Amino acid sequence: xxxxxxxxxxxxxxxxxxxxxxxxxxxxxxxxxxxxxxxxxxxxxxxxxxxxxxxxxxxxxxxxxxxxxxxxxxxxxxxxxxxxxxxxxxxxxxxxxxxxxxxxxxxxxxxxxxxxxxxxxxxxxxxxxxxxxxxxxxxxxxxxxxxxxxxxxxxxxxxxxxxxxxxxxxxxxxxxxxxxxxxxxxxxxxxxxxxxxxxxxxxxxxxxxxxxxxxxxxxxxxxxxxxxxxxxxxxxxxxxxxxxxxxxxxxxxxxxxxxxxxxxxxxxxxxxxxxxxxxxxxxxxxxxxxxxxxxxxxxxxxxxxxxxxxxxxxxxxxxxxxxxxxxxxxxxxxxxxxxxxxxxxxxxxxxxxxxxxxxxxxxxxxxxxxxxxxxxxxxxxxxxxxxxxxxxxxxxxxxxxxxxxxxxxxxxxxxxxxxxxxxxxxxxxxxxxxxxxxxxxxxxxxxxxxxxxxxxxxxxxxxxxxxxxxxxxxxxxxxxxx
Amino acid sequence: xxxxxxxxxxxxxxxxxxxxxxxxxxxxxxxxxxxxxxxxxxxxxxxxxxxxxxxxxxxxxxxxxxxxxxxxxxxxxxxxxxxxxxxxxxxxxxxxxxxxxxxxxxxxxxxxxxxxxxxxxxxxxxxxxxxxxxxxxxxxxxxxxxxxxxxxxxxxxxxxxxxxxxxxxxxxxxxxxxxxxxxxxxxxxxxxxxxxxxxxxxxxxxxxxxxxxxxxxxxxxxxxxxxxxxxxxxxxxxxxxxxxxxxxxxxxxxxxxxxxxxxxxxxxxxxxxxxxxxxxxxxxxxxxxxxxxx
Numbered sequence: 121x122x123x124x125x126x127x128x129x130x131x132x133x134x135x136x137x138x139x140x141x142x143x144x145x146x147x148x149x150x151x152x153x154x155x156x157x158x159x160x161x162x163x164x165x166x167x168x169x170x171x172x173x174x175x176x177x178x179x180x181x182x183x184x185x186x187x188x189x190x191x192x193x194x195x196x197x198x199x200x201x202x203x204x205x206x207x208x209x210x211x212x213x214x215x216x217x218x219x220x221x222x223x224x225x226x227x228x229x230x231x232x233x234x235x236x237x238x239x240x241x242x243x244x245x246x247x248x249x250x251x252x253x254x255x256x257x258x259x260x261x262x263x264x265x266x267x268x269x270x271x272x273x274x275x276x277x278x279x280x281x282x283x284x285x286x287x288x289x290x291x292x293x294x295x296x297x298x299x300x301x302x303x304x305x306x307x308x309x310x311x312x313x314x315x316x317x318x319x320x321x322x323x324x325x326x327x328x329x330x331x332x333x334x335x336x337x338x339x340x341x342x343x344x345x346x347x348x349x350x351x352x353x354x355x356x357x358x359x360x361x362x363x364x365x366x367x368x369x370x371x372x373x374x375x376x377x378x379x380x381x382x383x384x385x386x387x388x389x390x391x392x393x394x395x396x397x398x399x400x401x402x403x404x405x406x407x408x409x410x411x412x413x414x415x416x417x418x419x420x421x422x423x424x425x426x427x428x429x430x431x432x433x434x435x436x437x438x439x440x441x442x443x444x445x446x447x448x449x450x451x452x453x454x455x456x457x458x459x460x461x462x463x464x465x466x467x468x469x470x471x472x473x474x475x476x477x478x479x480x481x482x483x484x485x486x487x488x489x490x491x492x493x494x495x496x497x498x499x500x501x502x503x504x505x506x507x508x509x510x511x512x513x514x515x516x517x518x519x520x521x522x523x524x525x526x527x528x529x530x531x532x533x534x535x536x537x538x539x540x541x542x543x544x545x546x547x548x549x550x551x552x553x554x555x556x557x558x559x560x561x562x563x564x565x566x567x568x569x570x571x572x573x574x575x576x577x578x579x580x581x582x583x584x585x586x587x588x589x590x591x592x593x594x595x596x597x598x599x600x601x602x
Numbered sequence: 603x604x605x606x607x608x609x610x611x612x613x614x615x616x617x618x619x620x621x622x623x624x625x626x627x628x629x630x631x632x633x634x635x636x637x638x639x640x641x642x643x644x645x646x647x648x649x650x651x652x653x654x655x656x657x658x659x660x661x662x663x664x665x666x667x668x669x670x671x672x673x674x675x676x677x678x679x680x681x682x683x684x685x686x687x688x689x690x691x692x693x694x695x696x697x698x699x700x701x702x703x704x705x706x707x708x709x710x711x712x713x714x715x716x717x718x719x720x721x722x723x724x725x726x727x728x729x730x731x732x733x734x735x736x737x738x739x740x741x742x743x744x745x746x747x748x749x750x751x752x753x754x755x756x757x758x759x760x761x762x763x764x765x766x767x768x769x770x771x772x773x774x775x776x777x778x779x780x781x782x783x784x785x786x787x788x789x790x791x792x793x794x795x796x797x798x799x800x801x802x803x804x805x806x807x808x809x810x811x812x813x814x815x816x817x818x819x820x821x822x823x824x825x826x827x828x829x830x831x832x833x834x835x836x837x838x839x840x841x842x843x844x845x846x847x848x849x850x851x852x853x854x855x856x857x858x859x860x861x862x863x864x865x866x867x868x869x870x871x872x873x874x875x876x877x878x879x880x881x882x883x884x885x886x887x888x889x890x891x892x893x894x895x896x
Binding site: 152158159164165166167168169170172173174179180189190192193194195196198199200205295308309310311312313314315316317319320321323324325326327328330331332333335336339343348349417418421422425 | 858
């Protein structure tokens with residue numbers, strides 16, 4: 121025994137240390153990248169927690185060697201390979217059996233392609249379970265028998281169906297998986313399924329909206345028009361809305377920019393813009409000290425960019441885009457029509473009046489959106505009054521209701537007189553409350569007189585809704601005048 | 603001779619107790635009681651106690667702890683004496699008088715208080731200790747706290763270390779970076795947070811290494827996802843010089859932290875990020891790619 125130990129000590133100690141070192145070096149050498157000699161490309165392991173955070177696993181393409189197989193197939197740097205897909209054409213019963221065996225080797229599911237039928241995804245509950253399908257034939261392979269109570273019996277398969285191929289999608293979790301799967305499968309060709317990280321794109325879209333940089337506009341418009349992903353389109357339009365909101369604050373930011381300061385007296389700035397900028401978190405207002413201070417870092421940086429953004433937004437392209445996509449026939453998603461309406465409300469293009477009236481009048485449109493169209497028209501203001509009055513004349517009750525509100529928001533003699541006519545004509549009893557509210561909002565002398573006449577008319581009628589509402593209106597008017 | 607000394611010490615002790623603690627004891631009694639406005643009345647007693655014995659550590663500490671501006675008319679002298687800095691000063695004086703006891707009390711007890719003013723006064727006191735007193739002892743207490751098994755202590759220690767680091771990053775950042783190797787995930791988490799509070803460029807390489815460890819081959823080389831996420835947040839707080847590092851994360855298509863990095867960059871508003879963000883928008887959609895092999 122002792123001799124054995126001595127033997128180990130003397131002759132094998134150095135060999136043992138050398139092999140230990142070799143194993144260690146081997147371990148250190150295995151980093152998180154791998155060059156695929158056959159496809160001529162370098163792949164890298166993904167961060168391991170991507171699987172939990174984004175349900176994505178696989179490897180990322182770091183680079184492809186020019187004119188190598190991967191490059192020729194236009195696999196791009198940065199694509200995430202999540203699946204390796206193996207296709208097994210079935211031309212005989214033997215093909216079918218060996219394909220099944222291979223496909224079920226790593227996981228318990230595969231996709232079965234039958235002639236003239238959509239692909240069937242078949243999953244076995246446990247490894248070793250029977251699929252319950254037998255086939256026959258050569259050249260053209262047909263289903264011979266289906267065992268009751270098996271996955272095959274539950275799927276849409278009939279005896280006599282022609283089997284074309286079996287496709288196995290193997291999920292890749294690591295570089296090790298990648299090497300192993302590619303080694304086992306595919307001799308003549310390799311098919312990868314790549315994953316797009318929508319979350320990253322959405323975050324980028326949102327960030328571009330916040331940054332207020334002119335370079336973001338075209339790519340966001342492109343993405344909005346061309347993406348098939350609803351969430352991306354929605355976020356792109358919201359980001360464009362944000363850019364529009366930022367652009368209209370240009371006057372305010374130019375005051376800071378021309379004085380080349382980050383702080384100005386609050387009372388030297390236009391109150392409405394000041395409030396919007398404070399709501400958007402771009403500056404802080406101190407009423408006691410009478411200061412408006414741009415918030416670092418964004419507010420202080422944005423003053424250098426605001427003019428360019430303003431110019432770009434006012435080229436008219438965005439207003440046109442928004443005008444097109446407020447129509448339900450063009451854009452079925454209400455969550456996109458809404459920001460489009462908001463954009464028109466901010467940019468106030470006179471050219472959008474007819475399109476907005478169409479939305480407002482559309483009985484199949486959601487009431488909230490019709491109301492938002494009315495709001496956008498009232499933001500456009502005076503130029504929209506004639507079109508609104510026409511819509512009022514011919515509209516049904518719900519249209520009249522929205523239009524009355526919009527006219528109240530705009531004000532002016534023309535709008536006011538039409539509203540008073542409607543109130544006193546007593547043909548519009550269904551929208552009486554809206555009319556009273558709209559006239560009160562205008563609030564000039566003829567409006568108040570008209571409301572007083574209404575109050576007299578309802579003097580005896582204590583319980584009527586109009587009377588209660590009128591009392592309320594006068595109470596709040598009194599409060600204001602105090 | 604020995605007996606005389608003992609007797610003298612005893613006399614001094616009795617005299618000391620008698621004079622020093624009359625108001626102090628009364629104040630402490632009040633705090634324990636359920637009397638109306640007990641804290642306000644106790645504060646008056648602590649002030650009297652200090653009038654009698656100006657170096658009473660306990661009176662200083664309790665005055666710093668309880669003296670709230672709510673007790674006084676705004677802008678009066680008393681109101682000003684109850685400011686956070688003044689309260690911090692009293693807590694600091696307590697530390698100076700009896701360092702061992704009050705330093706530990708500040709770190710492991712005072713900071714745990716629910717009252718934000720008390721926490722801020724303790725922060726002020728500890729900053730003074732760092733500047734004017736036994737810095738080494740303070741740092742060792744804070745390191746003990748950040749390694750503690752109690753979440754409150756770890757959290758409080760990160761907060762204090764972060765603030766101390768703002769004034770002296772040269773000393774604090776290496777301490778925090780060393781803590782990034784601690785075996786307890788929560789300790790590393792708080793060290794990362796503290797580096798964000800410090801906001802010093804010196805921390806960038808250490809944070810970047812943590813972030814990159816996500817794709818390491820071996821599990822034990824990978825930092826926990828939540829620590830890495832916080833590291834990105836901390837880079838965002840450092841801002842300026844950390845922007846290239848954040849851009850690198852956005853450009854690393856295999857990183858799990860791209861969204862976090864994008865969010866951090868959006869807050870910073872740096873226009874350098876526009877191009878990488880536009881590149882991210884161009885990435886391929888999900889698709890099947892067939893590669894023929896010769």
